[in-house]
Amino acid sequence: MGGEKSYITLYRYAAQGAAAASNVNTFYIGGPSTTGLYKNWIIGLAKSGARIDFFSWHTYLGDPKRYMKDQHNLVDWLMPYPNLSLKPTLITEFGFTGAKNKMYGTTFGAAHTAAVIRQLISGGPTYLFSFELIDGPNQEDGSGWGLFTHTTNGKKAKPRYLVYSFMDSMKGQGLQVTGEGSWVTSFATKRDGIIRIFLVNFDANGSHSENVPVTITGLTNGSYEYKERFLFGRSIQSDESVTTGTLTKEVFMSVQSMAILELTKK
Secondary structure, X not given: OOOXXXXXXXXXXXXXXXXXXXXXXXXXXXXXEEOOOOHHHHHHHHHOOOOOOEEEEEEEOOOOHHHHHHHHHHHXXXXXXXXXXXXXXXEEEEEOOOOOOHHHHOHHHHHHHHHHHHHHOOOOOOEEOOOOOEOOOOOOOOOOOOOEOOHHHOOOEOHHHHHHHHHHHHOOEEEOOOOOOOOEEEXXXXXXXXXXXXXXXXXXXXXXXXXXXXXXOOOOOEEEEXXXXXXXXXEEEEEEEEOOOOEEEEEEEOOOEEEEEEEEEO
16 A cells, blocks of 8 residues: 555545546546455545545455445444545445356355345445456356356356346335344335335355244234245245234245245235
8 A cells, every 4th residue: 555656645646636627527536446445545545635535445255244344344444534434435346256256157146146235235335336247258167257148158147137136126115124144134125015025045155044934013904915036936925814913924045045025915
């Protein structure tokens, strides 16, 4: 970061040059754009006095829960700099490894993506970017980072790509979720009267499955329509009668599976 070739010096001159430009569109400048969230880089940038519109970095970690730990660390580091503590944050690349890996094209990669999003769904970065959109050429072995294979390899969507459209239906007002486990994590929302619960079972070792008890409380008694939709699996629907304000279901989550449960009052 320092020394003869100092990032902070480079950044300061870049910020000064950007500020001096005229007849330009609105722009934002930030950093440090490092390969991970490193305290000395964040503090060094904060101390520089240069213009900072956002903080950004890449994150390649196998444990999804480490992503939230990073967010908590960043808040702590910036507490002495109140003028910077609310700046937007960007994770500009993320994944379970920075190296090319065939598992990026499997349900392992998809479940890791979903588990990371679950960790960052509240209190996370302003923006989270998946790298990269499409594989480069000559990666027919499936080890590329892309959400799609290269045009020379069929331009096929990989499981990670499908996670985003699947989770898009989870938009809504957040609901409280308790009782998450070591492997199965969850978040819930409500929109247009429909309660939705997202479940993901990510196991880095690729072996854990379990029956997950799900209890929805605070319901109005009456008749409901219940649905289970798995990203790469079954879909079921049933009619349910609620008489005690709660509904309890048991959902089998195979390894690296993702599901959305929906409950709609009739």
